[in-house]
Amino acid sequence: MVSGKNACTYPNCMNNSKSHGLCWTHGKKCKLEGCNKTSLSQGLCWAHGGGKRCVVEGCSRTAYARNANRCDYHRNFPGSSGLDIGA
Numbered sequence: 699m700v701s702g703k704n705a706c707t708y709p710n711c712m713n714n715s716k717s718h719g720l721c722w723t724h725g726k727k728c729k730l731e732g733c734n735k736t737s738l739s740q741g742l743c744w745a746h747g748g749g750k751r752c753v754v755e756g757c758s759r760t761a762y763a764r765n766a767n768r769c770d771y772h773r774n775f776p777g778s779s780g781l782d783i784g785a
């Protein structure tokens with residue numbers, strides 16, 4: 699079957715490929731043994747250290763480049779270190 703020009707090459711997968719001939723689901727997996735989550739960066743899924751984290755100490759929310767590597771919650775937070783963010 700040669701229908702889609704960018705189909706995932708994974709057996710029985712009908713998704714469009716995102717990169718390297720594989721779809722998002724099959725393209726990159728967390729390199730940690732036993733973890734099947736999609737890797738975000740450095741070959742790791744978000745739960746294992748992939749992706750960006752908020753730079754505010756003690757915060758583990760997802761960070762965004764548009765927020766200067768802070769989460770939405772801390773996007774307008776002043777300063778960058780020694781913060782007392784409380785509970």
Ligand SMILES: [Zn+2]
Nearest residue numbers: 706711721724
């Ligand atoms: Zn696939």
Ligand SMILES: [Zn+2]
Nearest residue numbers: 728733743746
């Ligand atoms: Zn993982």
Ligand SMILES: [Zn+2]
Nearest residue numbers: 752757769772
């Ligand atoms: Zn944060």
